[in-house]
Amino acid sequence: MRRIASRVSELNGEGALAVFSRAKELEREGRSIIHLELGEPDFHPAAPVVDALRDAVAAGRDRYVSTRGIAPLRQAIAEYLRETRRLEVTPEQVLVAPGCKMALSLAMMALIEPGDEVLCPDPGFPIYPSFTRGLGAKAVAFGLLEKNGFAPDLDEIAAKITPRTTTLIFNSPNNPTGSVFSREALREIAELAEKHDLWILSDEIYARILFSGEYESIWSLPGMAERTVIIDGFSKSFAMTGWRLGYAVAPEHVVDAMDLLVLNTFTCAAEFTQVAAIEALRDSTHAVEAMVEEYRKRRDLFVGGLNGIPGFRCQSPGGAFYAWVNVEETGFRAEEIAKLLLEEAGVAAIAGAAFGPAGKNYLRFSLVSARHLLEEALERIERVSRWRAAVAQ
Numbered sequence: 224m225r226r227i228a229s230r231v232s233e234l235n236g237e238g239a240l241a242v243f244s245r246a247k248e249l250e251r252e253g254r255s256i257i258h259l260e261l262g263e264p265d266f267h268p269a270a271p272v273v274d275a276l277r278d279a280v281a282a283g284r285d286r287y288v289s290t291r292g293i294a295p296l297r298q299a300i301a302e303y304l305r306e307t308r309r310l311e312v313t314p315e316q317v318l319v320a321p322g323c324k325m326a327l328s329l330a331m332m333a334l335i336e337p338g339d340e341v342l343c344p345d346p347g348f349p350i351y352p353s354f355t356r357g358l359g360a361k362a363v364a365f366g367l368l369e370k371n372g373f374a375p376d377l378d379e380i381a382a383k384i385t386p387r388t389t390t391l392i393f394n395s396p397n398n399p400t401g402s403v404f405s406r407e408a409l410r411e412i413a414e415l416a417e418k419h420d421l422w423i424l425s426d427e428i429y430a431r432i433l434f435s436g437e438y439e440s441i442w443s444l445p446g447m448a449e450r451t452v453i454i455d456g457f458s459k460s461f462a463m464t465g466w467r468l469g470y471a472v473a474p475e476h477v478v479d480a481m482d483l484l485v486l487n488t489f490t491c492a493a494e495f496t497q498v499a500a501i502e503a504l505r506d507s508t509h510a511v512e513a514m515v516e517e518y519r520k521r522r523d524l525f526v527g528g529l530n531g532i533p534g535f536r537c538q539s540p541g542g543a544f545y546a547w548v549n550v551e552e553t554g555f556r557a558e559e560i561a562k563l564l565l566e567e568a569g570v571a572a573i574a575g576a577a578f579g580p581a582g583k584n585y586l587r588f589s590l591v592s593a594r595h596l597l598e599e600a601l602e603r604i605e606r607v608s609r610w611r612a613a614v615a616q
């Protein structure tokens with residue numbers, strides 16, 4: 224039999240899905256599991272969004288549509304980014320795709336050549352280095368370390384840029400650490416990008432889930448709209464994970480290139496979800512604000528509780544909905560603790576190495592379950608006291 228193309232062997236999966244499968248298996252055996260492994264909000268889209276979807280399907284909005292996305296949605300996205308991020312973006316600079324991941328992979332396919340070096344955060348979203356390698360390029364990690372508050376070290380990034388470096392990918396607020404890149408860090412990244420003629424992929428999927436201040440996008444810095452691709456979408460901010468709707472904002476010639484890739488692959492995102500997404504952006508019930516407020520309460524509750532557990536250490540995230548916990552002082556490996564938590568305590572979390580080598584002493588908990596479940600999870604974690612004994616020694 225002929226072999227599968229070698230690029231596939233360069234790809235990796237996502238740790239969260241493996242833990243989720245095992246957690247489901249335990250549930251089938253009758254065990255109670257608190258799911259804190261997937262980055263999937265327990266919220267659902269606001270009622271007017273669901274109504275808009277229903278109406279759109281009933282009205283026959285189920286046709287092939289523009290490969291770039293329907294014009295009213297692209298217009299609405301440009302206005303939304305002006306209102307929420309003060310960005311100057313035209314509808315011609317917007318391309319709609321089925322999910323942020325698809326927008327991301329289209330951008331990467333359009334911009335990255337085999338042999339290129341691509342800077343990716345460590346820890347970070349595992350798809351960045353995976354898809355980079357799948358394109359025949361080399362993923363070069365830059366650290367987001369606890370001693371720096373999980374902020375990028377610009378000297379490290381500068382030292383890792385070579386003549387082959389073409390692209391820098393980052394995600395602020397960051398999955399998994401929850402760190403938000405400061406304006407100063409963005410300015411320094413922008414300077415490096417100008418100096419070395421780099422593309423910037425700015426994954427802003429958590430931009431709305433921010434616990435203080437206003438979101439700063441690198442796109443708004445002088446000269447950066449020419450070399451930046453913003454990735455964003457509806458999965459997290461509007462709790463629409465399964466709707467599969469995301470978008471990229473890019474210079475028009477990059478959108479043209481991505482558009483050709485759309486035509487050669489999935490043709491278009493579903494029309495009815497795009498129609499309903501306009502309603503999501505309108506946010507007539509202020510659902511986003513309410514959701515972020517709830518995430519803030521969950522963060523304060525859970526991070527506070529974790530810091531009371533011997534051997535656990537967790538900085539309070541500035542955005543996104545994850546708790547990134549250092550467990551080194553428990554004396555156990557993060558994988559062992561994740562296993563113990565799942566198998567004995569019924570709490571599903573992910574060992575941090577799934578997000579890169581810098582995550583090896585960490586666990587990621589997603590704050591996507593109600594507060595009473597988070598309280599229950601904290602109690603269960605405390606009850607599994609094996610590592611406490613190790614700490615006490």
Ligand SMILES: Cc1ncc(COP(=O)(O)O)c(C=O)c1O
Pocket residue numbers: 262321322323324325348394398426428456457458464468469
């Ligand atoms: C940083 C980051 N980018 C992209 C995605 C994927 O988004 P989507 O579900 O819209 O494809 C995720 C999902 O977890 C994410 O954490």
